[in-house]
Structures are given as C-alpha cells and as structure tokens.
Amino acid sequence: MSSLAESARARGNNPLSFDKSAELIERNAQWMAGGVNSNFRLNISPTPLVFERGEGPWLYDADGNKLIDYYLGMGPMILGHKPQALVDAVKQEIEKGFLFAGQTTVEAEAARLVCELVPSAERMRFGCSGSEVDQAAIRLARAATGRKKIIKFEGHYHGWFDNVLWSTAPALNAAGPENAPVPVAGSKGQLTETADALVVLPWNNLDLVVERLAQGDIAGVIMEAAMCNAGAVHPAPGYLEGVREACTRYGTILIFDEVITGFRLAPGGAQERFGVTPDLSTFGKAIANGFPVAAIVGRADLMEMFATGGVVHGGTYNAQPIAMAATVATLMSLKPSLYATLEERGGRLMRGMGEIFARAGVLAQVAGFPQVFHVALGLDVPARNYRDLARMDRPAYVALTTALLHRGVRALERGAWFLSIEHSDAVIDDTLLAVEDSVRELKAKGVLPTGDFRK
Ligand SMILES: Cc1ncc(COP(=O)(O)O)c(C=O)c1O
Known part of the structure; x- marks a missing residue:
C-alpha cells in the first residue's frame, strides 16, 4: 500500500488537520504582520502552514503531517528539500x-x-x-x-x-x-x-x-x-x-x-x-x-x-x-539525465491527472511543462495568456487544492505545480490517488465544472 494510503488508513480515513498551524499563525501575528513574511503566503486555504522541516519531496508541518510538496518553495527546489x-x-x-x-x-x-x-x-x-x-x-x-x-x-x-x-x-x-x-x-x-x-x-x-x-x-x-x-x-x-x-x-x-x-x-x-x-x-x-x-x-x-x-x-x-x-x-x-527524468515523471503526472478529470467528466486543462505545469478547471482549451487563465474556475480550483491538502498533497492555489527530482514514481502514484479521491468528493458535492473537453 502507498505511504499516503497507509497513513490515511491509520487515521481512519479522516482528513488531515491543520489546527496547530492555524493556532501558531494566530499567535505569531502579534510579531509578524499576518503571521507571515510575504503577502504571497497569506490567504491560503484552510490556513497558512507552519513547517518543522523538509526532506526530498516531503514537508513536515507543525501538526505532524507529512505532505508531498508541489510548492517547492515557490519553485526553487528542483533537487528537492535538503539534498x-x-x-x-x-x-x-x-x-x-x-x-x-x-x-x-x-x-x-x-x-x-x-x-x-x-x-x-x-x-x-x-x-x-x-x-x-x-x-x-x-x-x-x-x-x-x-x-x-x-x-x-x-x-x-x-x-x-x-x-x-x-x-x-x-x-x-x-x-x-x-x-x-x-x-x-x-x-x-x-x-x-x-x-x-x-x-x-x-x-x-x-x-x-x-x-x-x-x-x-x-x-x-x-x-x-x-x-x-x-x-x-x-x-x-x-x-x-x-x-x-x-x-x-x-x-x-x-x-x-x-x-x-x-x-x-x-x-x-x-x-x-x-x-x-x-x-x-x-x-x-x-x-x-x-x-x-x-x-x-x-x-x-x-x-x-x-x-x-x-x-x-x-x-x-x-x-x-x-x-x-x-x-x-x-x-x-543539473545533468541532462535529471531533465529527462523530470520530463518523464512530470509527463506521467500531467497525463494521469488529465485522465482522472476526463473520466470524471470534469472540464479541465492540465497544461505547461512536465517540470512546471498548471491545472485550469473550467477551460476547454489551453490558456494562451493571462486573460484565458483568469477565466478558469478559481473557487473550484481552490476547493481542489484544499481537498488535496487534506489528503497530504500540497499544491499552490495560485497556479503552478513544481516538480523536483525527488518526486519518484511512487510519490506520483500517491499524488494521483489523492487527486482521484479529491475529484470524487468534490464532484459529488457539485463543486467541479463538468463537460467533455475531448469532443
Ligand atoms: C517570473 C518571476 N520574476 C521575478 C520574481 C521575483 O523573484 P523574488 O521573489 O526572488 O524577488 C518571481 C517570483 O516569484 C517570478 O516568478
């Protein structure tokens, strides 16, 4: 069984909690404006997180959660955390x-x-x-x-x-x-x-x-x-x-x-x-x-x-x-083999996500590059510029990243998914399971835009 599935079973399939992070952000706000040090770390659903450490593709937060990280420090960590x-x-x-x-x-x-x-x-x-x-x-x-x-x-x-x-x-x-x-x-x-x-x-x-x-x-x-x-x-x-x-x-x-x-x-x-x-x-x-x-x-x-x-x-x-x-x-x-691996694994992740959306009848574009891509819910063709992206279904996407976080996958609400060389095939399999499960939940709630974009 995958490590995400194992830990989900250990907590009775209950979603991860981020209460400790929320509490710390509130406490820290007495010293740091908003409890953070960049406006781009504010207004994150369900709360900005507080971390203890990072290793490989994983982050460990104040609540004791182990998260697959697709923020990667907002892009830098191409070699993963703490190489x-x-x-x-x-x-x-x-x-x-x-x-x-x-x-x-x-x-x-x-x-x-x-x-x-x-x-x-x-x-x-x-x-x-x-x-x-x-x-x-x-x-x-x-x-x-x-x-x-x-x-x-x-x-x-x-x-x-x-x-x-x-x-x-x-x-x-x-x-x-x-x-x-x-x-x-x-x-x-x-x-x-x-x-x-x-x-x-x-x-x-x-x-x-x-x-x-x-x-x-x-x-x-x-x-x-x-x-x-x-x-x-x-x-x-x-x-x-x-x-x-x-x-x-x-x-x-x-x-x-x-x-x-x-x-x-x-x-x-x-x-x-x-x-x-x-x-x-x-x-x-x-x-x-x-x-x-x-x-x-x-x-x-x-x-x-x-x-x-x-x-x-x-x-x-x-x-x-x-x-x-x-x-x-x-x-x-940064050897050529690193880029070949990123292309292959990122490509598999993008295709896998695209297939999950298609099977569920969710209107979505998974577009970009295997090393950095985005998921645009509600678009029937890939975005060519900012105005196209701005027309995506933002609330549905935030619901998706929130649902993923509660399953142990951290992806930027604002846009890009970043991949590191530490995102192994097993980590990608775990991610795809979490996406499938999140899509199932949100679709049942009627949150996701539907339609067959392959027509
Ligand atoms: C394309 C681009 N240029 C410039 C910057 C600014 O870089 P920094 O946050 O290191 O000041 C960013 C940050 O995200 C960026 O994405």
Whole structure:
C-alpha cells in the first residue's frame, strides 16, 4: 500500500488537520504582520502552514503531517528539500566565514557555471532576489538605449517593486480591452507615475508588440519567456523569435525573466529550450535550490556597463559565499539525465491527472511543462495568456487544492505545480490517488465544472 494510503488508513480515513498551524499563525501575528513574511503566503486555504522541516519531496508541518510538496518553495527546489550535495557544500563553506565584502573563489566558480550553462550569458552578476535583478536589467536597458519606456505583459510577474508591480493579476473588469490593457496597480501605496514608463500588452500577440516597438521609443521588453508565475503557458510558435527580431530591428533590449524557467525548463532555461537568445536575462529560484541567490546575465557590452558605463548595481549580500557554495552544488547537479527524468515523471503526472478529470467528466486543462505545469478547471482549451487563465474556475480550483491538502498533497492555489527530482514514481502514484479521491468528493458535492473537453 502507498505511504499516503497507509497513513490515511491509520487515521481512519479522516482528513488531515491543520489546527496547530492555524493556532501558531494566530499567535505569531502579534510579531509578524499576518503571521507571515510575504503577502504571497497569506490567504491560503484552510490556513497558512507552519513547517518543522523538509526532506526530498516531503514537508513536515507543525501538526505532524507529512505532505508531498508541489510548492517547492515557490519553485526553487528542483533537487528537492535538503539534498545531501548542498548540505555538504554549505557545511564546508560555513567553516570559512560568512561575508567578506570582497571576492571569493566560490563565487567565481558559480559565475563560471552560470556562463557555461546559459546560452546568452557572456557576463553575469549575482544578486539575492529575482525582484532585484529584474530592476538591474531594466536599469541597464534604459542606460543602454537612452529611452524610458518598458513593455511588460499582462499576468507576468517581475517582482514586487513599484515600477513593475502592474497588471500582474488584474481583475478583468478593471483591466480594459484585451488588446489595449490598462495598467492596474498591484498594491496600495505604489507610486502611480511609474506606470507612465510602462506599456502593458497582452502576451503571445506578436502583431501588437511589433506595432508598438515600431514607434521607436521602447528601451526594453521584459517577459517570462514561458508565463509560469500564474500558470505555465507556452509561448505561441514563432512568438519569441518574432519579438527577438523586432527588438533587434527597433534597437530595443530584450529581457527574459527566467526566475522560474531558468535551470528548470532546461539547464540553460527557456532560452535554451526555445532557442531564442535575449540581450539580458534574469535568474533566481532553481539557481541555488532554496538559497537566496539571483543573477542577471547577458551581452558583454551591456553587462560591462556595470563596470565601466556608469550603471550602478549593488548589494551587501550579493554572492554571499555560503549561498555561492549552494549555487555551485546545485548547478553541478543539473545533468541532462535529471531533465529527462523530470520530463518523464512530470509527463506521467500531467497525463494521469488529465485522465482522472476526463473520466470524471470534469472540464479541465492540465497544461505547461512536465517540470512546471498548471491545472485550469473550467477551460476547454489551453490558456494562451493571462486573460484565458483568469477565466478558469478559481473557487473550484481552490476547493481542489484544499481537498488535496487534506489528503497530504500540497499544491499552490495560485497556479503552478513544481516538480523536483525527488518526486519518484511512487510519490506520483500517491499524488494521483489523492487527486482521484479529491475529484470524487468534490464532484459529488457539485463543486467541479463538468463537460467533455475531448469532443
Ligand atoms: C517570473 C518571476 N520574476 C521575478 C520574481 C521575483 O523573484 P523574488 O521573489 O526572488 O524577488 C518571481 C517570483 O516569484 C517570478 O516568478
């Protein structure tokens, strides 16, 4: 019997309880706003969780539950929780000291590996978060072109700072026409003038980008080369190539935000997988399997502007040696066989889930990539952009992730399912059983959208 089924039987098939987590969140809220340290950890059904530890594909929470984890720290843990290679590398490095405000051998080794793996990386710099390095890329694009405006796409997330937190998850009734979206602020307190330097467009519509670029005043185009933060959506055939060509023609810097796709879709990220080379790109998450590391990479002439072109990039903790040791250990582990295994197991999980929905007559799309995919309930064709995703049946999906959690499977309510190399076939079998059982329960309650999407 599978380990999830065994533990379910041991508790008389009762759903898992998260009462202790709820109690701790309430207690901790006297010190931390909302009891959490990121708004993206708030408003989780049935409660934000408090964890004791993680190992492989598993998380162990304050209630004593063992959960199969498809959040994976919101993407980073491609090697799973607490891989031995990182534990060893970090232990060894920590003995040498923590921070020198100078250069180290280990950071050079990490940089060499990044430049070797990422096709467009002629030069690179490290930072600590995706939000930061996206700022560095935008600054470089403006400095290099002498222009101000940046094109960003609806539904694409490039961090939480004022100038980019626009139209990341806008309500459709506030977002304007599909082909001419109105920038929608993501936060109160945001400097609204920052929208003046942005043009928000729908993603995957080549004509609209080319038309706008032709006006000749755009410094940079920033995009997730595959839109993964909200779901996991492929670029349309020819789209990335077309944007690349138009950026070159109109003197605009093309920036791929590979914070999710980097080191996940392929060792060299989306740019390797799709064979399109940006001028600049940014990385984070899977680069160091859970340590706070990010990177900006790109054309030597642009990146050298940090050294000799008067463009500032700073950060006390950039290339912190212990995090660098984790980066080296992660990048050394990214062998081709790892991606082949992820493709095979993730593909099996996606197909298995699709079959469960089809058998139950539930209208759903399981789409994206085996390493990162999404489940869109209520859609009869795969989403091509944010507006398509926004039309999915969100309450039904939250009911599904909640039902799964009560069966020991933790998947992001917000969108993507992330896979690690530790998600074995047995773990995937367990997951599929939990999906089947959850679908049965929710269908009986009439919560799930029905229809045969194969027609
Ligand atoms: C595509 C993308 N870019 C940038 C970021 C920001 O990265 P960080 O949370 O490390 O600041 C994220 C975070 O989820 C992301 O998904």
